[in-house]
Amino acid sequence: MKRKWLKGMALTLMALAVAFGSVSSAGAASKLSGRIVVNGSSALLPLTLQAANEFKKLNPKVRISASAAGSITGPQSVRKGIADIGAVDWDATKDVPGFKKFDGQVAHKVAVIPFAAVINSGVGVNNLTTAQLQGIFSGKITNWKDVGGSDADIIVVNRAFGSGTRVNFQMKALAGKDFMTKGSNYKEVKSSGDMKTAIETTPNAIGYIDLVYVTSKMKAVKINNVAATEANVINGSYKVWGYGYYMTKGQPTGATKAFIEYVQSKKFQTGSLKKLKFIPISAMK
Amino acid sequence: MIDIPTSGKASASSELGRSLEASSGRIFSRKARLSFYNRTFRIVCIASAVFVCVILFSILFLMGRTGVLTFETVSVKDFFFSTEWVPENDQYGAFIFIFGTFALTLLTMVISVPLSVIIAVFLSEMTPGWLKTALRPILDLLVGIPSVVYGFLGLTVLIPMLRTVTGTNMGDGILAAAIVLTIMVLPTISRITDDSIVAVPRKYRDASYALGSTRFQTIVKVVLPAARSGIMYAVILGMARAIGETMAVVMVIGNTPQLADALFKPTSVLTSNIVMQIANVPFDSTWNYALYLMGFILLIISLLMIVIVRLLQGRGVKA
Numbered sequence: 001m002k003r004k005w006l007k008g009m010a011l012t013l014m015a016l017a018v019a020f021g022s023v024s025s026a027g028a029a030s031k032l033s034g035r036i037v038v039n040g041s042s043a044l045l046p047l048t049l050q051a052a053n054e055f056k057k058l059n060p061k062v063r064i065s066a067s068a069a070g071s072i073t074g075p076q077s078v079r080k081g082i083a084d085i086g087a088v089d090w091d092a093t094k095d096v097p098g099f100k101k102f103d104g105q106v107a108h109k110v111a112v113i114p115f116a117a118v119i120n121s122g123v124g125v126n127n128l129t130t131a132q133l134q135g136i137f138s139g140k141i142t143n144w145k146d147v148g149g150s151d152a153d154i155i156v157v158n159r160a161f162g163s164g165t166r167v168n169f170q171m172k173a174l175a176g177k178d179f180m181t182k183g184s185n186y187k188e189v190k191s192s193g194d195m196k197t198a199i200e201t202t203p204n205a206i207g208y209i210d211l212v213y214v215t216s217k218m219k220a221v222k223i224n225n226v227a228a229t230e231a232n233v234i235n236g237s238y239k240v241w242g243y244g245y246y247m248t249k250g251q252p253t254g255a256t257k258a259f260i261e262y263v264q265s266k267k268f269q270t271g272s273l274k275k276l277k278f279i280p281i282s283a284m285k
Numbered sequence: 286m287i288d289i290p291t292s293g294k295a296s297a298s299s300e301l302g303r304s305l306e307a308s309s310g311r312i313f314s315r316k317a318r319l320s321f322y323n324r325t326f327r328i329v330c331i332a333s334a335v336f337v338c339v340i341l342f343s344i345l346f347l348m349g350r351t352g353v354l355t356f357e358t359v360s361v362k363d364f365f366f367s368t369e370w371v372p373e374n375d376q377y378g379a380f381i382f383i384f385g386t387f388a389l390t391l392l393t394m395v396i397s398v399p400l401s402v403i404i405a406v407f408l409s410e411m412t413p414g415w416l417k418t419a420l421r422p423i424l425d426l427l428v429g430i431p432s433v434v435y436g437f438l439g440l441t442v443l444i445p446m447l448r449t450v451t452g453t454n455m456g457d458g459i460l461a462a463a464i465v466l467t468i469m470v471l472p473t474i475s476r477i478t479d480d481s482i483v484a485v486p487r488k489y490r491d492a493s494y495a496l497g498s499t500r501f502q503t504i505v506k507v508v509l510p511a512a513r514s515g516i517m518y519a520v521i522l523g524m525a526r527a528i529g530e531t532m533a534v535v536m537v538i539g540n541t542p543q544l545a546d547a548l549f550k551p552t553s554v555l556t557s558n559i560v561m562q563i564a565n566v567p568f569d570s571t572w573n574y575a576l577y578l579m580g581f582i583l584l585i586i587s588l589l590m591i592v593i594v595r596l597l598q599g600r601g602v603k604a
Contacts (some may be wrong), residue, residue, distance in 0.1 A: 020564050049350055069564045070564035071565070072564075072565050072567065073564060073565075076567060076568055080568065153454050155454055155455055160540070161565060162372060162562070162564070162565020163565065181371065181541075182542060183541070183543075184454075184455075184549075184550050184551070185455060186551060187455065187539035187541055187551040188539075188540040188541060188560055190535060190540075190560070194440075197440055199442075201440070201441055201444070201445055202455065203448075204454070208340050252399060
């Protein structure tokens with residue numbers, strides 16, 4: 001008796017699923033519908049949320065849910081099938097320091113994110129070369145006087161392993177050289193917000209952060225005599241920046257494809273994206 | 286409706302008996318319905334209790350099962366006794382974090398227990414009534430402040446203060462974490478201690494005073510020993526809270542995997558290391574399993590503490 005009832009229920013459900021499936025695929029030509037799950041980088045989350053809001057206004061039948069737990073969770077969620085789009089701060093189809101590439105995924109550039117090496121505003125240093133940055137972050141240079149500052153110990157603040165900001169900074173500013181891992185003047189923080197607080201409140205501290213987070217209470221140093229500004233990123237003289245990517249399992253289809261295209265569209269790139277202080281991908285050659 | 290006549294208790298119960306027997310015109314008699322309700326309620330209660338136990342044990346089981354996978358690639362000796370935590374190079378020594386957790390908890394208790402007991406004695410023995418009614422709710426409110434607020438205050442107020450007072454470069458380390466945790470567990474420990482001191486019968490104090498003791502002698506030699514089991518209970522509850530605390534600790538401890546052999550040295554404990562890394566770890570990796578195992582160890586420590594609380598409650602001075 002119970003068996004029969006269950007079977008009937010299952011059949012009804014299947015029928016319903018088939019019906020809805022056909023409806024959505026038939027309706028795709030005229031009006032998009034479906035559900036998009038975005039997970040991954042917290043740096044890209046504001047951009048994703050803004051884009052989702054605008055996209056939902058244009059396509060009311062599409063539901064988008066976005067969350068962020070860190071760059072590496074993006075492509076991982078896509079591989080596990082938890083998310084349709086994995087937001088990540090590096091090209092996860094290639095090997096980067098510490099992380100293997102993700103096979104079978106396609107990377108879509110969605111934004112340009114500039115990063116800055118930042119120091120506490122009390123430090124009297126304005127410019128650092130790549131070699132000096134490498135020395136400081138690997139723990140070989142431990143005093144500010146060695147790089148032209150006053151006689152004070154350098155306090156190095158680093159992001160935890162797996163942070164997209166950390167991967168980009170290591171690749172672009174340190175030319176791939178390793179970070180130090182311990183020491184009495186070394187600490188790690190969990191997020192960009194914690195980095196900001198740590199640099200602002202710790203005398204003689206150095207760290208790195210997304211350019212948009214730089215406040216008046218900290219100083220973005222010039223790297224190899226080039227100031228960290230959006231203009232210098234666009235004209236190609238400031239090298240410490242990275243693309244933000246949306247990863248998908250294979251080529252995207254349906255609503256997911258339309259959403260990524262919307263984020264890459266000129267309207268969004270030069271409008272809301274710029275307002276959020278990202279740089280449009282079209283600005284880079 | 287049960288109609289209780291005013292004539293007396295005996296007739297009331299006989300009336301109730303008759304009303305149970307009497308059919309009220311429904312399909313089931315009142316007696317049958319009542320016993321049905323009773324039995325259903327009993328089953329619901331038992332089911333809820335079993336449900337909680339099932340949840341607890343499945344959490345334990347899942348954490349343990351995932352954690353044990355660590356030992357496929359890491360030896361037990363390495364995990365518990367190595368101080369090399371470099372997951373990027375497949376080195377998973379958790380000794381630093383286990384040691385750090387115990388060191389931090391111990392330091393917290395060393396600072397917070399004497400303070401809390403003094404606060405509790407003041408509250409229960411010396412404060413006038415109007416001040417008691419003002420102070421107790423304030424302490425209760427302190428328990429409810431989110432730990433991230435304590436952590437942020439530690440990061441922005443306490444650490445710069447420690448830096449200027451001691452002249453160290455950073456200020457991050459187990460001392461900063463212990464001070465933040467002390468502030469967090471003070472209300473818990475002092476309120477429970479307060480309650481257990483209040484529960485000490487008045488006759489003990491009277492007897493002590495009658496023998497000519499001073500107030501200090503009475504409190505130290507009579508009241509506190511009599512309330513000992515309650516105080517131990519408070520201390521262990523405070524310890525359990527200190528061990529499991531994450532958000533506040535992660536903001537002030539520095540998060541560097543090195544042994545906490547100095548008060549001002551950035552270090553890491555079980556909770557802070559888990560929360561720093563869990564988001565950035567590949568799903569099915571030894572690294573992930575090792576973090577689960579560390580969580581499992583934390584769970585085991587808290588369970589042990591609960592067992593100790595039960596044992597202490599069993600003993601102790603009974604009034």
